[in-house]
Amino acid sequence: MNKKHFLTGSEVVVRGVIDAGAEMMYGYPITPGTEVFTGWIGSGKKYLQTEDEIAAGFAVCGAAIAGQKTFTATAGPGHVLMQDGLSMAEGMRLPFVTVVAQRGGPSSGTVIYSQQEVTLACYGGNGEGMRLVYSASNLEELYFMARLAFNNAWKYRFPTIILTDGYLLKTKGVVDFSKFENLENEKPYPLVKEGEIKHWRNIFTFEEELFEELEKTKSDFEKMSVEVVESEEFETEGAEILIIAHGIVGAAAKLAVKKLRKENKKVGLWRPITLRPLDIESLNKNLNKVKKVLIVESSFGQLSKLVKDGIEDCSNVSFHYLQKPAVGIEAEEIMDKISNL
Amino acid sequence: MNKEINNSACKFCPGCGYPIVLMILEKVLSDMGIKEKSVLGLDIGCSLLAWNFLPINTFQTHHGRVTPTIMGFKRAKKDSTVIGLTGDGGAYAIGLQSLLWAARRDEPVTILVVNNTIYAMTGGQTAPTTLKGQKTDTTPEGVEAEPLDGIKLLREVASEKAFLARTAVNDVGNLKSYIEKAVETQKSGHFACVEILSMCPTNWKTKGVDTINKLNSLKEVFKLGEI
Numbered sequence: 404m405n406k407k408h409f410l411t412g413s414e415v416v417v418r419g420v421i422d423a424g425a426e427m428m429y430g431y432p433i434t435p436g437t438e439v440f441t442g443w444i445g446s447g448k449k450y451l452q453t454e455d456e457i458a459a460g461f462a463v464c465g466a467a468i469a470g471q472k473t474f475t476a477t478a479g480p481g482h483v484l485m486q487d488g489l490s491m492a493e494g495m496r497l498p499f500v501t502v503v504a505q506r507g508g509p510s511s512g513t514v515i516y517s518q519q520e521v522t523l524a525c526y527g528g529n530g531e532g533m534r535l536v537y538s539a540s541n542l543e544e545l546y547f548m549a550r551l552a553f554n555n556a557w558k559y560r561f562p563t564i565i566l567t568d569g570y571l572l573k574t575k576g577v578v579d580f581s582k583f584e585n586l587e588n589e590k591p592y593p594l595v596k597e598g599e600i601k602h603w604r605n606i607f608t609f610e611e612e613l614f615e616e617l618e619k620t621k622s623d624f625e626k627m628s629v630e631v632v633e634s635e636e637f638e639t640e641g642a643e644i645l646i647i648a649h650g651i652v653g654a655a656a657k658l659a660v661k662k663l664r665k666e667n668k669k670v671g672l673w674r675p676i677t678l679r680p681l682d683i684e685s686l687n688k689n690l691n692k693v694k695k696v697l698i699v700e701s702s703f704g705q706l707s708k709l710v711k712d713g714i715e716d717c718s719n720v721s722f723h724y725l726q727k728p729a730v731g732i733e734a735e736e737i738m739d740k741i742s743n744l
Numbered sequence: 745m746n747k748e749i750n751n752s753a754c755k756f757c758p759g760c761g762y763p764i765v766l767m768i769l770e771k772v773l774s775d776m777g778i779k780e781k782s783v784l785g786l787d788i789g790c791s792l793l794a795w796n797f798l799p800i801n802t803f804q805t806h807h808g809r810v811t812p813t814i815m816g817f818k819r820a821k822k823d824s825t826v827i828g829l830t831g832d833g834g835a836y837a838i839g840l841q842s843l844l845w846a847a848r849r850d851e852p853v854t855i856l857v858v859n860n861t862i863y864a865m866t867g868g869q870t871a872p873t874t875l876k877g878q879k880t881d882t883t884p885e886g887v888e889a890e891p892l893d894g895i896k897l898l899r900e901v902a903s904e905k906a907f908l909a910r911t912a913v914n915d916v917g918n919l920k921s922y923i924e925k926a927v928e929t930q931k932s933g934h935f936a937c938v939e940i941l942s943m944c945p946t947n948w949k950t951k952g953v954d955t956i957n958k959l960n961s962l963k964e965v966f967k968l969g970e971i
Contacts, residue, residue, distance in 0.1 A: 427820065451819070454845040458812035461805065461842075465785070465816025468803055473820065491806055593821070595801040597780045602795045603803035606788065608755070 406581035412572035413438035415542050416502055416565070417446055418580075419549025420474055424588045425500075427451075427466055427473045429459040431481060434514040435569025436504035439476040456481040460488020460499075467497045468603060470593030472553055476502035478569075480511055482520055482527075489562050490528035494605040496620070498556035498563070498591070502549075505568040505650075507729040515569035517729050518650055518701035524564045525679040525709065531617070533624045535563040535631060536679040539571060540653040542578045544676070550586055557589040559627040566678065570731060571651050624680070634682035635674040638664055639689050642671030644741060647686075647710055648699040649675050651731075656699055658734035663741060670741055678706075683713040690720055695744055699725040699737055755793040759955060761913035761942030762790055763797070765858055768916060769827065770798045772923045778825050785814040787830035787839065789865045791858065794829060808839030811846045814853050825854070825927060832859040832939075836872040836894040843894075847902040847935050854926045855937040857894060860944040861962065868947035875965060891965060895939050899971050905934040909970040912941035914959060918968070925970075941966060 410418070416439050420428075428450045430440035444450050453459040459475045466473035477485045482503050492499035505520040507513030526532035535555055537548040548565045556563040595601045607613040635653075638660050639645065648656040653674040663670045673689045675681055690696065696717075700706040703726050711717075725732065725740045756762050773779040784800050786792050788807035795802050805813045814826040835843055835857040846853060862880065863869040869882040872892040879886045895910050902908060907929035911918040919940060926936035941962045945955045 429816065449819075453812065454841050457809070458815075458842045458845070461809045461812035462816030462819070464805070465813040465818075466820040467816075468783075468813075469817045469820035469824070471820035473816070487806060487809070491809070495803070595783055595803065599801075600799055601801055604795055605804050605806075606792055 407577050407579045409575065409577050410542070411438070411575045412542055412545055412567065413442050415545045415578055416549050416572070417442040419546040420553065421446060421448065423472070423550045423553035424591070425472045425474050425553060427471055429453050429462040429473065429475050431456045431459050431477070433478045433481040435506055435572055436476040436478040436481070436502060438572060439502050439504070456484035457487050460485045461491070463499050463501070464488050464491055464495070464497050467492070467499060468594045470591050472557070472591045474500040474502070476504065478504040479506040479508055479520070482523055486523065486527040489534070490530065491605055492562040493528050493530050493533050495603050496560040497594070498560050500552050500556050500563050502565045502567065504572055505566065513729055516701070516731060517568065518652060519705065519728050520566065521678060521702060521705035521709065524566050531621070532679060533561055533620055534679055535559070535561050535627070535677065536566055537564065537676060538566045538649040538678050540650055540674065542571070542574060542576050545571065546578060546580070547583065550583065554589040555631055557591050559623065561624065561627065566650065568651065628680035631677060632680050632682040633676035634685045635672070635676060636685065636689060637672040637674070639671035639673065639692065641669055642693055643669040644671070644695045644697060644744065645689055645693040646670060646672045646697050646699060646737065647674070647706070648672070649678060649706055652699055652701060655732055655734045656737055659737040659741070662734060663738060668741065678709060681709055681713045686710065686713050687715050690714060690717060693720060695721050695723060697723045697725060697740060697744065699732055701730060701732060702726060702728045754797070756790065757946040759943060759945035760790070761860065761940070761944070762794065762858060764913045764916070765856060765919070765940055765942070766794055766797050768920050769856070769923055770800070772920060772927060773800065773825070776924070776927060778927070781823060782825040782827065783814070783817060785810045785817070785826060785828045787828065787834035789831035789834050789863065791829045791831055791834065808834050808837070808842070810834065811839055811842040811853065811855060815846055815851050818851070818853055825930060828853060828855045830855065830857055831864065832857055832861065832873040832894070833863045833871045836892050843937070844898065844901055847898045847906060847937065850903040850906060850935045852930045852933045853935060854930045856923070857937060857939040858942045859939050859966070860942045861891070862944060862947050864944045864947050893966065895937065895971060898937055902935055905929070905932070907934070907936040907970070910939040910941070910966055910968050912959060912963060912968065913943065914956065915968070939966070
């Protein structure tokens with residue numbers, strides 16, 4: 404049977420969540436995430452169009468407590484509203500899965516593309532950002548992340564976000580699913596069961612009670628981090644300049660590195676696949692080998708802040724930036740920037 | 745009984761109406777033999793204090809969000825009985841959109857709205873149900889609008905099969921029968937909401953018979969019965 408399919412990003416996501424065992428989707432239409440919802444509906448699976456993103460988020464919370472693999476998809480201002488439910492999921496340790504299709508911001512901004520929802524995805528709640536956030540750079544990764552998001556959400560019970568954008572969701576290309584055939588699914592389970600009495604809380608009477616909870620959450624998050632962090636190193640061997648980029652800007656940066664290497668320029672790429680937690684060990688290892696770092700992103704520094712937060716020592720490295728919120732960044736622009744460093 | 749239940753002291757203020765509602769709810773679910781299959785979702789406000797009050801599975805939610813949360817639970821586990829416990833602010837102000845839509849979609853969930861005409865947990869601020877002319881910290885000149893009749897509003901959008909009613913905590917006969925009907929309605933696949941007029945001596949700043957008199961006076965403003 405042919406395992407290669409010609410699909411859009413949204414279709415890939417839908418296939419990924421179905422293969423991950425998702426049973427239900429709560430959604431509210433918002434560009435550029437709508438096609439994930441309509442694609443899911445088209446697959447014949449159970450769904451509900453809620454009255455707003457807030458209701459979608461809390462319905463996902465309720466379903467997760469009941470033990471159902473459920474998810475939602477949102478974008479921009481909808482993502483802002485979704486933080487209400489995400490914050491509860493973080494506080495109650497619920498396996499909340501959402502796709503976030505970034506668009507320009509702030510406010511209603513633009514409707515297709517940007518990389519300005521990084522901070523919101525990673526740290527949007529009124530807490531410590533105990534979330535697992537993936538950033539996809541191509542169609543195959545979108546599929547893999549959909550699978551991983553459900554597995555890790557149900558294994559570790561932290562809210563899990565697949566961060567993408569309208570460019571990638573609307574991109575159509577060939578995806579080879581054969582390499583994922585042996586990927587197994589984590590089984591869902593109810594958090595409250597018949598025959599036992601449990602109370603799932605998100606509000607505490609005493610400060611000390613919450614402090615204890617948070618310490619445990621932090622410890623669990625750190626244990627999870629070791630197991631889930633992922634990044635891509637590309638042509639970092641012998642590199643003097645390291646480009647750091649994520650998502651589809653990471654894909655453009657990879658192309659730039661390929662071309663620059665042909666010109667014998669010593670440039671490499673470090674691309675975080677998990678934005679939160681960040682693969683700090685790999686980041687620092689690569690930083691120690693280079694003289695210059697160029698952080699490229701469609702934002703005024705949201706990725707840069709995450710990266711700098713993870714750096715142990717950068718005294719020998721000079722930092723340079725290519726920051727263009729709301730607009731795409733092509734390989735040629737990155738190459739020009741490198742030439743002028 | 746687990747350790748948490750044994751250790752739980754009543755967290756409600758003396759004279760609060762919530763424990764009456766919870767006691768009757770527990771009786772109804774026990775009599776119907778569905779306590780194990782029941783889940784009590786709690787809104788934010790005084791309702792959150794019920795988290796370990798009964799030997800029933802519970803989960804807390806955010807302010808105004810108990811309706812979509814128990815809806816998500818119910819749709820995932822259809823043989824469960826889900827009860828959402830909320831105040832009048834949670835139901836008719838911040839959570840009104842979800843409440844109306846749950847009624848409009850005829851979601852098989854049961855919502856109990858405890859109406860004490862104020863935001864009690866935060867110290868007695870104006871609620872959608874606060875009486876006309878009543879002064880609170882957030883309307884020191886007195887409320888200008890008539891109080892919102894949430895049950896009547898729900899009737900406008902709910903299906904004919906939805907059960908909608910209002911009673912009071914000092915009318916335990918009706919309170920019990922309405923909660924029974926609300927749960928039966930859920931079991932037959934329809935939406936149910938019971939508003940329960942309740943008392944808050946802490947924020948009303950009333951004692952003894954004055955509290956009961958004030959509660960009874962609310963029955964003049966908010967029409968009791970099924971609609």
